[in-house]
Amino acid sequence: MAAYTELLKRPVSPTGVWSWLTTVDHKRIGLLYGVTALTMFFIGGIEAVIMRLQLASSDQTLVSPEVYNQLFTMHGTTMIFMVIMPMGAAFFNYLIPLMIGARDVAFPRLNAFSFWMFLFGTLLMHASFLTMSAPAMGWFAYTPLTSLEFSPTSGVDYWVLGLQVLGIASMAAAFNFVVTIINLRAPGMTLMRMPVFAWMTLIISFLLIFAFPVITIALTLLQFDRWVGTNFYNTAAGADPLLWQHLFWVFGHPEVYILILPAMGIVSDVLPTFTRKPLFGYPAVVFAGVTIAFMGFGVWSHHMFTTGMGAWANGVFSFATMLIALPTGIKVFNWLGTLWGGAIQFNTPLLFSIGFITMFTLGGLSGVMHAIVPVDTQQQDTYFIVAHFHYVLFGGSLFGLMAGIYYWFPKMTGRMLNEGLGKLNFWLMLIGFNMTFFPMHIVGVLGMPRRIYTYGADQGWDNMNMFMTIGSFVIVVSFLVFMVNVIRSLRSGEPAGDNPWGAATLEWSISSPPPHYNFIEIPTITSRYPLWEKDHSVGAAQAHGHDDDSHAVHMPDPSYWPLVLSAGITMLAGGLLIWKWHQILGFTIISVFGLLALYATYRWAFEPVNEPNHEEPHQ
Amino acid sequence: MAGLLLLLAAALSACTNPQTTFSPKSDTAQSIQTLYLLVIVMASIVMVGVFGVLGFALFRFRDRPGRVASQTHGNTKLEIIWTLLPVAILVIIGAPALIAVAGSAKAPDEDALHINVVGHQWWFEVQYPGMGPEDPNNPGERLPLITANEVHLPIGRQIYVTLESVDVIHSFWIPQLIGKTDMIPGTVNELQTFTPQEVGAFYGQCAEFCGTAHAQMRFRAVVESLGDFNEWAEALQTAPADPASELAAAGQTLFLAKGCVACHTIYGMPGAAGKLGPDLTLLGDRRTIGAGIVDNTDENLQQWIRDLQQMKPGTLHMPSFGTLPVENPQHMSDAEIRAVSAFLRGMTLE
Ligand SMILES: [Cu+2]
Ligand SMILES: [Cu+2]
Secondary structure (H helix, E strand, O other), X not given: OHHHHHHOOOOOOOOOHHHHHOOOXXXXXXXXXXXXXXXXXXXXXXXXXXXXXXXXXXXXXXXXXXXXXXXXXXXXXXXXXXXXXXHHHHHHHHHHHHHHOOOOOOOHHHHHHHHHHHHXXXXXXXXXXXXXXXXXXXXXXXXXXXXXXXXXXXXXXHHHHHHHHHHHHHHHHHHHHHHHHHHOOOXXXXXXXXXXXXXHHHHHHHHHHHHHHHHHHHXXXXXXXXXHOOOOOOHHHOOOOHHHHHHHHHHHHHHHHHHHHHHXXXXXXXXXXXXXXXXXOHHHHHHHHHHHHHHHHHOHHHHHHHHOOOHHHHHHHHHHHHHOHHHHHHHHHHHHHHHOOOOEOOOHHHHHHXXXXXXXHHHHHXXXXXXXXXXXXXXXXXXXXXXXXXXXXXXXXXXXHHHHHHHHHHHHHOEOOOHHHHHHHHHHHHHHHHHHHHHHHHHHHOOOEOOOOOOOHHHOOHHHHHHHHHHHHHHHHHHHHHHHHHXXXXXHOOEOOOOOOOOOOHHHHXXXXXXXXXXXXXXXXXOOOHHHOOOOHHHHHHHOOOHHHHHHOOOOOOOOHHXXXXXXXXXXXXXXXXXXXXXXXXXXXXXXXXXXXXXXXXXXXXXXXXXXXXOOOXX | OHHHHHHHHHHHHHHHOOOOOOOOOEHHHHHHHHHHHHHHHHHHHHHHHHHHHHHHHHHHOEOOOOOOOXXXXXXXXXXXXXHHHHHHHHHHHHHHHHHHHHHHOOXXXXXXEEEEEEEEOOEEEEEEOOOOOEOOOOOOXXXXXXXXXEEEEEOOOOEEEEEEEOOOOEEEEEOOOEEEEEEOOOXXXXXXXXXXXXXXXXXXXXXXXXXXXXXHOEEEEEEEOHHHHHHHHHHHOOOOOOOOOHHHHHHHHHHHHOOHHHOOEOOOOOOOEOOOOOOOOOHHHOOEEOOOOEEOOHXXXXXXXXXXXXXXXXXXXXXXXXXXXXXXXOOOOHHHHHHHHHHHHHOOXX
16 A cells, blocks of 8 residues: 555655646646746747738738748737637636635646646647648638648648647636636635626636537537548538538637636726726626627627628627627726726726727727628728727737736736836837737728738838838837846846735735745635725735645645646647658557556546645635 | 728728728718718717726826725616617617618619629639620520629629639629628629729729638729620620731740640630630730739730749649740740730730
8 A cells, every 4th residue: 555655656846847847736837827828929929020021011022922821820829829818827827716715726637737738739739830831721710721622731730639739728727717716715705706807717717618619519520521531611512611610700709708808807806906996886897797708609600791691690690799899888887987086096007907998999899890791891801800809809808918917927926017117018018009000990991901911012001011010019129128027027026015006805915926825724705805894804814824834734736647648638639640641650649649648547537645644624 | 080090091092092992983882881981980989988088087086195086886877878878879870780781682683784703712703694605505595704803894784793612712802892792612692782883993802811822812893884895795705806916926826835725715716715714815905914913014924924923922723834844845935925925915805
């Protein structure tokens, strides 16, 4: 028995590379997500800058059409699946247990597994650059362009398998957070006392659970078509090319809310802190979020107004899309209501939140424009659309996430970011963003289609494109400022203390950075803003929490198996790719790693705890 | 601001931006434009409202010594108001929009001109059903009249366009005349009908990403008087006159000898009945070559035949004849290319 447990020992080192590879601590996993997402943001940004250089004026030949098509495909795929989604995940991971008063998520090893699947999916998809065959069909990959006939290289294969792997990561995370939020709230933390960010996380998790299976199926059918010659999307065999579009957008539109709701949650938590008053209309904001999510499943065909669906379908989806503006408007108005009557402190997180509200409002308004079908027939697939979704995804999601970074960085690192650099970062980003993306509305109106690697001088789009390219460099500078700020603060930033902003929610009641067990004693919650209550009882309970006390708290042990299992599963996908090129080798890889994945699952299931005699955590 | 800038763009656009969506030259494009402006105005009002309140709040409620935030939690009356207000705005834009959608389903008029456009990677085939020469296999029936990359339209007559594709999804769009509709393989889509109201050559472009050369899949819509239109349609089904010059005559021979005819049709020219590439009948009369990407000049056409991969990277099927190895029988010297160009450009209406 002793030998048995010895053999199956779990990793123990508290620091070093192995401690990160085997960590199940939600805070460390959150940081891993964040750092990976920022790295991918850098890569996606380089792709964008190359595209802007190519388009700076007419008839340029900086990159070939093939390369350009790869750039926009990977830029879109990267920014959506490997930057904004995981940035949201970084915050869920880091903050949710802290916000609801838990010591970790419900399934810590599954959480680690999510991260490793995400990382490996990212690597798998980017491996396509190494074989010079990055996907080049656009991030929504319309059939039949993605069939073997029209895309014979392995780009589509990388993309399909990469997304499948990323999908597993998202599904695992979604289930984890639903269970965590439903089950692990501290005593007294009723649903309606949760920070709005926790609410949005819960909603997003449900969105993921319902939306991702749809894309998984769509991708699986495509996989069958490309690997074994089925005809799910083969028009020559009578398939309807619109099948893919419906499946894709049934996933794709909820995905839009998966991308924006984290930012909405962040802003709803940042505003009260810097206005010194509670969120205006908390129930309305929460309910609007639920409504948006629910309605988000009923508007997908607004991406397909020009496919000839007919007047009925166009009318219904147009109507539904206009309706979704209502809950969105409610959120915006309640944020205004929160600012109204406050004592507004213009710190960087607040500035980014204001940036979010304004830019997102613009993006929302242009969104209503393309809900109007006849107008959309002029806007669809033009730069007007590109402008719109950058206003919601960059001006919206990313500004919101930046607000979150400036807001919680002190909690995560124990050090403040510099306010002066933060403000410089904000203004440069706001100006650069608008220089780059506002003129896209205009060139869109002037007829410039999206996804073109070149245009003629006769079109008269040159000046505006040059202006936009210059704007994109202002954005680049703003991110350099951000990087400088982060690096400086990590080295020599001002110490943050527990609650530098005087915020009201639970995560600010513990030290910065929090101890690995989070709360020495699980707090009891009596209101939505516990730290603003007169007696500060919650903060007091944590005050004597030193690391010495950690032996009293039993935390989940680190584990190798999430890492091994996700490597095994990813290599199954890798084996499928290789199978196309060399069947025996591919088959061998699939078998070996399939067995490895099986073995890892088994070891995971029967993993013992390190200190079996230790008392259970007191809840 | 957004609205104003867009209007400004509109004012500037007509002459300097031939592909603008803001200079409608057909009844349908005009009605889209009206709706578009309404939406822009309403959106601008909302924007000014939101930004105004926001700006005021940020200034009025900024933190300063002695300022205490009012601890309000919400206000049900306000919540109702700011749900209903947007409803009113949505009704104002939504009602005409939905009426327009319903109207778009109207069947074409009896005497509408029917055109069928077929998308290919990366060019447009244009067919006028029942307007071509008599069908030899089916006396009494007329074949479609066929051309490529240029859609001729008589002014003042309703146009009814059906859309198809032989490969991937493309999208047919003439911003000044009509919004886009996708060309989907295996399906026949209908473009909303429209009546051109001004003579001119209008820009069109494929709007759905369709592969490597998507950016260079363009075309022109030529709106002309009924007389000109009929003359053009007639000429398209008349055997071409003998080449006017020796050079052009040599070009005609080469056109057969180099295998151009395997892919290209020239009406009335024996042996030239290929279908893989665009129909080249009356090429001299076309405004552009390469699917709308360059003007139809002698120089451009020679360059196209010599090295089209350089002009339009990714082009399918057609070889870059000037770059083929010399020992390849299809290789063409500059002199030969000049001859073929003279022949093709010599086929004009006169
Ligand atoms: Cu959508
Ligand atoms: Cu195209």
